[in-house]
Amino acid sequence: xxxxxxxxxxxxxxxxxxxxxxxxxxxxxxxxxxxxxxVIYQGQxxxxxxxxxxVDLRTKEFGFVFQQTHLVSNLTLLENVAVAGYACRxxxxxxxxxxxxxxxxxxxxxxxxxxxxxxxx
Numbered sequence: 001x002x003x004x005x006x007x008x009x010x011x012x013x014x015x016x017x018x019x020x021x022x023x024x025x026x027x028x029x030x031x032x033x034x035x036x037x038x039v040i041y042q043g044q045x046x047x048x049x050x051x052x053x054x055v056d057l058r059t060k061e062f063g064f065v066f067q068q069t070h071l072v073s074n075l076t077l078l079e080n081v082a083v084a085g086y087a088c089r090x091x092x093x094x095x096x097x098x099x100x101x102x103x104x105x106x107x108x109x110x111x112x113x114x115x116x117x118x119x120x121x
Contacts, residue, residue: 003028029062030054059088078104 005011013021026032028039030046039047071080078100085096
């Protein structure tokens with residue numbers, strides 16, 4: 001399979017359940033390793049990176065929206081989103097919080113201030 005995704009593209013991956021959509025995304029992002037072939041990102045073969053290199057790349061370059069809700073139930077949505085910013089350690093906590101508020105404000109209402117409710121669903 002050859003896939004080319006260009007900066008600024010909005011790319012949709014569709015298919016029936018079980019055909020490998022998630023596996024493809026995991027391989028492209030380095031969350032899973034490829035069994036054959038290579039993954040090239042900005043001219044670099046990232047499929048051969050060490051785990052630390054992949055963690056750094058994912059922290060700085062990639063964002064994920066999972067099918068399942070992977071939120072910490074005792075944190076607010078704002079706090080859940082801010083965790084990635086804190087992990088990067090390139091900005092002060094206040095800067096991270098300001099940026100998260102800015103980004104989440106673009107979305108519906110102010111629900112990001114509410115605690116995440118884990119109702120077992």
